[in-house]
Amino acid sequence: MEWPALLDAGGQTGSGPVCAYLVAAILNAGHPEVADAAVYSDEAKHPGVLVIFHSGAKGYVLLTHTA
Numbered sequence: 001m002e003w004p005a006l007l008d009a010g011g012q013t014g015s016g017p018v019c020a021y022l023v024a025a026i027l028n029a030g031h032p033e034v035a036d037a038a039v040y041s042d043e044a045k046h047p048g049v050l051v052i053f054h055s056g057a058k059g060y061v062l063l064t065h066t067a
Helices: 015-029
Strands: 034-041 048-053 058-062
Antiparallel strands (some): 048 058
């Protein structure tokens, strides 16, 4: 997976780019237990990343604060 831009031209970021970057990091790590990862919501109160494992288990990474 290609690495998305984390910062915009002004050097700022937000939850959307952070989540996209985390998805790329998880998928690019190549761990054999990880089946997929995705941003599950850019617009939620607590956006985050969903990680799906080959066992069927799911893990959630929530962003609870962004500056």
